Amino acid sequence: MTQPNNDGDARPQAKSGAARPTKRTTARKAAPAAPARRGGGRQASASRTETVVTKGVSADALPTSPAAPPRVGMASRLAALAPSARLSVRKTYKLYIGGAFPRSESGRTYPVVDAEGAFVANVARASRKDVRDAVVAAAKAFGGWAARTPYNRGQILYRVAEMLEGRRAQFADELGGPRADAEAAVDAAVDRWVFYAGWADKYAQVVGATNPVAGPYLNLSTPEPTGVVAVLAPPAAPLLGLVSVVAPVIATGNTCVVLASSEHPLAAVTLAEVLxxxxxxxxxxxxxxxxxxxxxxxxxxxxxxxxIDLTGADAEQAAEWEALAAANLKRVRRPDPAEDFTADPPLSRLTTFTETKTVWHPVGI
Incomplete structure (x- = not known):
């Protein structure tokens, strides 16, 4: 029996009590996943081909590439070319004038020996003409150096300490004596440079002052550099003593001509190379x-x-040269036989070669 549905078509009606057929869904068995392919198709093919070729073949039967010849290092080749006994390049220690390293105009040198009397090096022996050239160079450089800010001078002095630290081993070799003592002297010299680098922009606040005056004025005193200073380096401490007399002179804006110790001049010339x-x-x-x-x-x-700083002069020389310096009113620092360069330096090292400038300014203007 058929009965029209709501759409107007006829479809068979199931009898009462009969089970209505249901739609059965059959799940298809998933195929095994293909192994992941690494690289492109050509690479995979090449791998399969390689497997086929090497399958069943002994490793000893495979062809091998010929061994590369051993490479000879550069050091070995140079050793083969070098003569059996090489002559080292001996250093001649020259003067340092105006940023250059000339020989003495006289052409003279003198030998330096160690504590055992063995020859160490030849050192230039300066003349009166070299003294004049050095003073001219120092006078020419004074204006620009004094015009720099104290902070900038301190930066440059700190750079000197950095470079001095980098040559620590060389200075220790040139100082000689027990290695531990030489290295301790170099370390103290580096620290002394750092000490005066820090003072470069601070000593004016310590030495300068605002002076009380009876009147409507502002009175200020401030230190200024003197000019060209001659420095005689002490022979007792070839490096530390040299640094202790040179660094405060240039930290305050002066320029200088240094006469190194004749017995121990090597550290002075190497310090010039650092500068x-x-x-x-x-x-x-x-x-x-x-x-x-x-x-x-x-x-x-x-x-x-x-x-002139007479630290490196003996008593007789100091008396003679102080009398000569008085002729044109030089500032003089006398030698102190008891001075200990390993101790903290006095403030007078900074103030000896400075002059005090006093300024008066009306208040309210």
Whole structure:
């Protein structure tokens, strides 16, 4: 029996009590997943081909590439070319004037020996003409160096300490003596440079002052550099003593001509090499090597030299050169036989070669 549905078509009706057929869904068995392919198709094919070729073949039967010849290192080749006994390049220690390293105009040198009397090096022996050249270079550099800010001078001095630290081993070799003592002296010299680098922009606040005056004025006093200073390095401490007398002179804006110790000049010339690569303008420090008895009087009597530090002079030389310095009113620092360079330096090292400038200014204007 058929009965029309709501849509108007006829469909058979199930009898009462009969089970209505249901739609059966059959799940298809999933196929096994293909193994992941690494790389492109060509690479996979190449791998299969390689497997086929090498399958069942002994490893000993496979062809091998010929062994590469052993490579000879550069050091081995140079050793084969070098002569059996090489002559080292001996260093001649020159002067340092105006940022350059000239030989003495006289062409003279003198030998330096160690504590056992063995030859170490030849050192230039400066003359009176070299003294004049060094003073001219220092006077020329004074204006620019004094015009720099104290902070900038301190930065340059700190750079000197950095470069000095990098040559620690070389300075220790040149100082000689027990290795531990030499290295301790170099470390103390580096620390002394850092000490004065820090003082460069601070000493004016300590030394300068605002002065009370009876009147409507503001009175200020401030230190200024003197000019060209001659420095005689102490022979007792070839490096630490040299640094202790040179660093305060240039930290305050002066330029200097240094007469190194004739017995121990090597550290002074190597220090000049450090200064030449430390942003210090040429002419600020000039280093002469030679005999103090020959050159000291010319430094003391030179009109362009405004001050002289006699730390490295003996008592007789100091008296003679102080009298020569008095002729043109130089500032003089006398030698102190009891001075200990390993101790903290006195403030007078900074103030000896400075002059005090006093300014009066009306209040309210």
């Amino acid at each position: 030449a690569t430390s942003d210090l303008p040429g002419g600020v420090v000039n280093v002469l090597t030679g005999q103090a008895a020959e050159l000291g009087s010319w430094l003391a009597s030179h009109e362009e030299v405004r001050g």
